[in-house]
Amino acid sequence: MFKYILTFFCVCCLALQVNAKNADFVTGKPDIKSMSTLTFNSEGVLFVGDSRGAAVYAIDLDDKVKNDTREAVGLKDVEGQIAAMLGTTADAILVHDMAVNPISKNIYLAISRASGRKDWDNKFTLPNDLGDASILMKISPTGEIDEVALESVKYSKAALSNPVDESKTHMWKKGLSLRVDTITDIVFSDGKLFVAGLSNEEFASTMWQLSYPFEEKSSRSTVEIFHGAHGKYETHAPIRTFLPYKLKDEMHLLAAYLCTPLVTIPVSDLKDGQHIKGKTVAEFGSGNYPLDMVVYQKKGKEYILLTNSNLPFMIIDPDDVANYEGEITEEVEGYVAGVDYAIRSGSDVEQFALFNDTYMLGLQRQASGKLNLYSYPIERF
Amino acid sequence: MGLAAAFCLIFGSCLSASIQEKKSGLSISVTSDWRKVEVAGLIENRLSQLKKIGLKRKKWQTFFSVYVGDEGSFESNPAMLGTYKVEDGKISFIPRFYFEPEIAYTIVVKPALLGKLLDIEFPDSIRMIHSFSFASDKAISKPVVSRVYPTGDKLPANLLRFYIYFSESMNEKNTFDFIKILDSKNQEVTDAFVDIKNGLWDSESRRLTVILHPGRIKRGVGLNLTMGETFTESKKYKLLIKKELHSSFGHSLPDDFVKEFEILEHDRVSPNYKNWQLITPGADTTEPLQLTLDKPLDHALLMRFIEVRDSADVRIIGTISLSNNEMAWVFTPEKTWNHGSYKLVVNPALEDLAGNRMDHPFDVNTTKYSVDESGTQITIKFKIAKSVPTQLN
Numbered sequence A: 001m002f003k004y005i006l007t008f009f010c011v012c013c014l015a016l017q018v019n020a021k022n023a024d025f026v027t028g029k030p031d032i033k034s035m036s037t038l039t040f041n042s043e044g045v046l047f048v049g050d051s052r053g054a055a056v057y058a059i060d061l062d063d064k065v066k067n068d069t070r071e072a073v074g075l076k077d078v079e080g081q082i083a084a085m086l087g088t089t090a091d092a093i094l095v096h097d098m099a100v101n102p103i104s105k106n107i108y109l110a111i112s113r114a115s116g117r118k119d120w121d122n123k124f125t126l127p128n129d130l131g132d133a134s135i136l137m138k139i140s141p142t143g144e145i146d147e148v149a150l151e152s153v154k155y156s157k158a159a160l161s162n163p164v165d166e167s168k169t170h171m172w173k174k175g176l177s178l179r180v181d182t183i184t185d186i187v188f189s190d191g192k193l194f195v196a197g198l199s200n201e202e203f204a205s206t207m208w209q210l211s212y213p214f215e216e217k218s219s220r221s222t223v224e225i226f227h228g229a230h231g232k233y234e235t236h237a238p239i240r241t242f243l244p245y246k247l248k249d250e251m252h253l254l255a256a257y258l259c260t261p262l263v264t265i266p267v268s269d270l271k272d273g274q275h276i277k278g279k280t281v282a283e284f285g286s287g288n289y290p291l292d293m294v295v296y297q298k299k300g301k302e303y304i305l306l307t308n309s310n311l312p313f314m315i316i317d318p319d320d321v322a323n324y325e326g327e328i329t330e331e332v333e334g335y336v337a338g339v340d341y342a343i344r345s346g347s348d349v350e351q352f353a354l355f356n357d358t359y360m361l362g363l364q365r366q367a368s369g370k371l372n373l374y375s376y377p378i379e380r381f
Numbered sequence B: 001m002g003l004a005a006a007f008c009l010i011f012g013s014c015l016s017a018s019i020q021e022k023k024s025g026l027s028i029s030v031t032s033d034w035r036k037v038e039v040a041g042l043i044e045n046r047l048s049q050l051k052k053i054g055l056k057r058k059k060w061q062t063f064f065s066v067y068v069g070d071e072g073s074f075e076s077n078p079a080m081l082g083t084y085k086v087e088d089g090k091i092s093f094i095p096r097f098y099f100e101p102e103i104a105y106t107i108v109v110k111p112a113l114l115g116k117l118l119d120i121e122f123p124d125s126i127r128m129i130h131s132f133s134f135a136s137d138k139a140i141s142k143p144v145v146s147r148v149y150p151t152g153d154k155l156p157a158n159l160l161r162f163y164i165y166f167s168e169s170m171n172e173k174n175t176f177d178f179i180k181i182l183d184s185k186n187q188e189v190t191d192a193f194v195d196i197k198n199g200l201w202d203s204e205s206r207r208l209t210v211i212l213h214p215g216r217i218k219r220g221v222g223l224n225l226t227m228g229e230t231f232t233e234s235k236k237y238k239l240l241i242k243k244e245l246h247s248s249f250g251h252s253l254p255d256d257f258v259k260e261f262e263i264l265e266h267d268r269v270s271p272n273y274k275n276w277q278l279i280t281p282g283a284d285t286t287e288p289l290q291l292t293l294d295k296p297l298d299h300a301l302l303m304r305f306i307e308v309r310d311s312a313d314v315r316i317i318g319t320i321s322l323s324n325n326e327m328a329w330v331f332t333p334e335k336t337w338n339h340g341s342y343k344l345v346v347n348p349a350l351e352d353l354a355g356n357r358m359d360h361p362f363d364v365n366t367t368k369y370s371v372d373e374s375g376t377q378i379t380i381k382f383k384i385a386k387s388v389p390t391q392l393n
Helices: A002-022 A078-085 A318-323 B044-053 B111-118 B222-226
Strands: A026-028 A037-040 A045-050 A055-060 A093-100 A107-113 A135-139 A145-147 A153-159 A185-189 A192-198 A205-211 A219-227 A232-234 A241-247 A250-256 A261-266 A275-277 A279-284 A290-298 A301-308 A313-316 A336-338 A342-344 A349-354 A359-365 A371-377 B018-020 B027-030 B037-040 B064-068 B082-087 B090-095 B105-109 B128-132 B145-149 B154-156 B161-166 B179-182 B207-211 B236-241 B257-264 B277-279 B289-292 B306-310 B318-323 B328-333 B340-346 B378-384
Touching: A037 A107, A037 A185, A045 A185, A045 A192, A055 A192, A078 A093, A078 A107, A078 A145, A078 A371, A078 B064, A093 A349, A093 A359, A185 A241, A192 A241, A219 A261, A219 A279, A241 A290, A241 A301, A241 A318, A250 A290, A290 A349, A301 A318, A301 A349, A313 A318, B027 B105, B027 B128, B044 B082, B044 B090, B044 B111, B064 B090, B145 B257, B306 B328
Parallel strands: A037 A093, A219 A275, B154 B257
Antiparallel strands: A026 A153, A037 A045, A045 A055, A055 A153, A093 A107, A107 A135, A135 A145, A185 A192, A192 A205, A205 A219, A219 A232, A241 A250, A250 A261, A261 A279, A279 A336, A290 A301, A301 A313, A313 A342, A349 A359, A359 A371, B018 B027, B027 B037, B037 B090, B064 B105, B082 B090, B105 B128, B145 B161, B161 B207, B179 B236, B236 B257, B277 B289, B289 B328, B306 B340, B318 B328, B340 B378
């Protein structure tokens, strides 16, 4: 009997040791099931949010040669070119997310090669609803496309606690597993990876916080908001895109949701196991997915640019958010209310990211159906 | 003009094609399974030289590239990603994903640039161009899961294998990304399978044998102690084959395939032929011989490990079919039965669903029992009667 107790004890030791090691990078092929979202930290480490696998990965791609280009980059028919490299046609390719390595300025794309755009016949369908991205492609600042091999890379993985079950289905997207929204956006800030998505909690909309390098324990909070355009509280709809941003010296998350409420959440309120209510500060319009949010500088002042599935570019002055004293707590008429914003032309921009000091980058759908990569001069905004 | 170009658009019936470039002696071909493009014609020394140089993909592409598009359109496309190899006396290109039917591809070889690498003189002006496509006919229709064995929905807790049959040749890469065991809450049962990279496929890539981790089944060994058993008695599980599993032509399954089953108690007992029932047909007929087993046995072994022989020990040719969840073994002879003595010869390595052999169970404590590995075959004698079928034990 003593022997068995001893063995059991040793097994525990081993398990602890393995978990501690998980914080470190290993070399090999990460078992990513879906590259749902991508982001970089300032050191050029790529973070991949894997909704299907309910995990996040930090991948050191050894892509750290500094590039201070101030030039634009542009490519026509990005899907067509990637498709040709993968031996198929443009309509079999989907771009799931785009992120720029801030050091090398290489542009990374999460790609799926399956039914692709052929099945994309609804403006409320998102690429992650249609397939799982499994291919990582890279566009250099001069426009050369290549695949990033993931067979043997340095990576570290962290599993998300209590992710939404595969068996739970979307309320109005028939037959779609909510698992595709386990991770809707990830952002690295202040040594932490913020992960927005859905958990199995009664209030499913969730924000995980993972310290980096990854540790075994992560923090998980559920988030509730009042959605003025629909006149009700939202607890199930996940955040679609967000940014950590300091408002009046306090770090907040600025988060946007479907049908486009903008919400502020003090980061200090996000405590493990707690349910919190965000403050709705704007309603930007209905029938629209907010897609990407970036901070850019113009003439020494920071602005936030929001891109949308069905509305134009929106420019928000973070000072206006900080100084907005109201809160939307009742149904608004005409779907628009709260913090002021400016609009710029820019419809059908499916992916967006900051490129360098002079340009932002967008993948924009053309009337021909082709997806072009454009550089947008920051001056224009 | 000096430009030697060949163009060939192939549809379905023609399985492979090659063109020969007289001046360089090189030829281009596409393998009959449409998986590879090959360039032949370099002598062994040159191939070894190429191997030794160890070219990166972009360097290979300077003299050997494959593009999406026909001869008139390929030049606007970047070259396809894939792997280059020197093998079997040829240079081969294996695309990152299989070539797809109904898409035109063009192969371009520039012997002069290859020559420069190898110090061979090829005329600069030569550019070999070869276009191909193939039809999406029935031979490459979309795959479906045609059968899964065991066919029963009540399986022992120490089940050893699943056999999954597909209608088409499948892409073997990373098989276990697409095959999972889920519990009743649809949570994946991790480490359920023996982790064989790319899985155990038959030579046609149409049958996949999935082995449940014996380390979790065998009592008192590593994984059994640390992780426990894979299945819990009286619980329900699912074998999930995800639709993303592709055929070798890149078609995915029409939908996720799910086999639901319930777990019975452990089966640690050998099959016992003494409890088998045999129904014999009459002489001068080709009626089937019907053997009812004491429990479901491994279907693949049932097809191989039971033979019918006559009194002179000559094997009777016929077809075997299985039914009743692999509890019924039915043999239909090619020729009519004769009146007289026959026998069934059973290989003792025949197993049940939990890997228990005829001659010893799967999970035996070898410190307590000795196992008879002599492999003595089991013989079951029976007679074919003249007229009315009779039932014998």
